[in-house]
Amino acid sequence: MMAELHDVKLESLFAEAKHDLEGEAITARVMSRTRNRLFTLLGGGALLSLVLLLIGWYVFAGPLLEFAVLVSEFLTNPLIDLGEGWLALVFLPINNIASILVLSTRVSLLAWKKLTGTSLIR
Amino acid sequence: MAVRKAQDYYPDCPEPFLVSLARAGDRSAFEELVRRRQSQVRNLMRRFCNDPVLADDLAQQVLMKVWLNIRQLKKSGAFDAWLRKLAVNVWLHHVRRNDALRGAGELQGTERPRTETPGVAVDLDRALARLDPHIRTCVVLSYNEGMSHREIAGLTGMPLGTVKTHIRNGAQRLQEILSAYEKPQEVNAP
Numbered sequence: 614m615m616a617e618l619h620d621v622k623l624e625s626l627f628a629e630a631k632h633d634l635e636g637e638a639i640t641a642r643v644m645s646r647t648r649n650r651l652f653t654l655l656g657g658g659a660l661l662s663l664v665l666l667l668i669g670w671y672v673f674a675g676p677l678l679e680f681a682v683l684v685s686e687f688l689t690n691p692l693i694d695l696g697e698g699w700l701a702l703v704f705l706p707i708n709n710i711a712s713i714l715v716l717s718t719r720v721s722l723l724a725w726k727k728l729t730g731t732s733l734i735r
Numbered sequence: 736m737a738v739r740k741a742q743d744y745y746p747d748c749p750e751p752f753l754v755s756l757a758r759a760g761d762r763s764a765f766e767e768l769v770r771r772r773q774s775q776v777r778n779l780m781r782r783f784c785n786d787p788v789l790a791d792d793l794a795q796q797v798l799m800k801v802w803l804n805i806r807q808l809k810k811s812g813a814f815d816a817w818l819r820k821l822a823v824n825v826w827l828h829h830v831r832r833n834d835a836l837r838g839a840g841e842l843q844g845t846e847r848p849r850t851e852t853p854g855v856a857v858d859l860d861r862a863l864a865r866l867d868p869h870i871r872t873c874v875v876l877s878y879n880e881g882m883s884h885r886e887i888a889g890l891t892g893m894p895l896g897t898v899k900t901h902i903r904n905g906a907q908r909l910q911e912i913l914s915a916y917e918k919p920q921e922v923n924a925p
Contacts, residue, residue, distance in 0.1 A: 619878065620906050626913065627878040630782070630856035636773040639791060643769050643798045647762065650799075 688714070751811035758805050765805070768814075769798050776822055781856065782875040783826045785864035793829060797822045819880060823872065823890050830868040862912040866905050873898050874905035 688711035695701040695708065706712060726732050742763040745753060750771070756764035776797050780790035800821050808817050863871050872891060876882045884902065888895040 620910060623878055623906055623909060623913075626855060626859055627782075630859045631778050631879070632774075632856070634774040634777050636770050639773050639777070639795065639798075640766060640769045643773075643795055643802075644762070644766050646795065646799055647765070647802050650803075 750814060754805070754808065754811040754814045757802075758808060758811070765802055768801070772818060773798065776818070779819075779822055779875065779879060780826065781860060782863060782879050783868075783871065784829070785860040793825055794822075797825045800825065819882075820890055823876065826872065827891065830872075833868075858913065862909050865912055866908060869893070870901040870905040870908075873901035874909065877902050878906075 689709050691701070691705075691708045692710065692713065693704075693708060695704060701708070707716075722733055745764060745767040748764075748767070750768070753764045753768050757768055773794065776794040777790055780793045780797075781787060784790050784793065797818070801818060804821075808814065863875065866874065869891075873887055873893070876887045876890070877884070882890070884895060884898050887893070887902075888898045891898070893901070
């Protein structure tokens with residue numbers, strides 16, 4: 614490799630010109646800029662999320678509500694038709710699909726705990 | 736006894752460790768890096784632009800770029816070269832933008848006030864300011880940063896031959912300009 618000759622005088626001049634600059638002010642300014650950028654990003658993210666939420670609400674609120682109504686109607690359908698008398702009122706809390714689902718889940722969890730000795734729900 | 740926080744140990748930490756922490760998003764580690772490197776970056780920018788105010792502004796841009804891109808740095812040990820590369824890129828970007836704006840009324844370096852700069856640095860920066868920005872970049876990287884011609888070519892994207900010519904011509908021109916500074920100053924009588 615060819616030697617890269619440097620002018621000695623110039624080299625010493627460059628070395629002499631280098632000096633330690635006080636750094637607290639510039640460090641504070643840089644850190645402040647990083648903080649501002651972080652806040653800007655967080656603010657922008659929050660604003661974007663809000664806008665997306667509002668758009669989502671505007672677009673999906675109607676269909677979601679309809680779906681929720683349909684599901685709740687389905688789950689509260691009586692399993693056995695007991696008419697509209699006192700017997701229907703007495704059995705109302707358990708005479709529907711939702712109650713059966715809750716009870717079967719509860720029984721499954723208990724059975725699992727009995728069989729394995731561990732709980733699925735922590 | 737007061738319990739010391741992890742950040743209290745940062746001034747004693749080796750740089751690669753701080754770089755790793757900063758890469759993981761630790762702002763205190765980054766702050767320590769800024770504290771350690773600001774002088775180097777500002778000195779380099781002062782040699783480039785002969786304007787302490789502009790140099791500090793460009794140095795801030797460099798340090799912000801470090802914070803924004805430090806996750807892209809693969810090896811913590813390569814921080815020094817990477818920082819220098821960012822600094823040169825910021826400077827070359829400034830030169831290109833200035834070339835485009837030339838004559839649009841932008842302040843020239845020598846018109847700005849200077850602060851906390853010793854005499855030698857002032858003379859050197861003034862002499863450097865008289866060189867073409869690309870020649871100046873090569874000379875500063877060679878003499879101030881101690882980079883090889885090949886490294887400068889790789890960093891600036893200039894052909895190796897051009898870099899060598901720029902450094903040779905730039906050094907000659909600097910010697911001519913600075914030899915005038917070495918002559919005893921004559922006092923102009925009114």
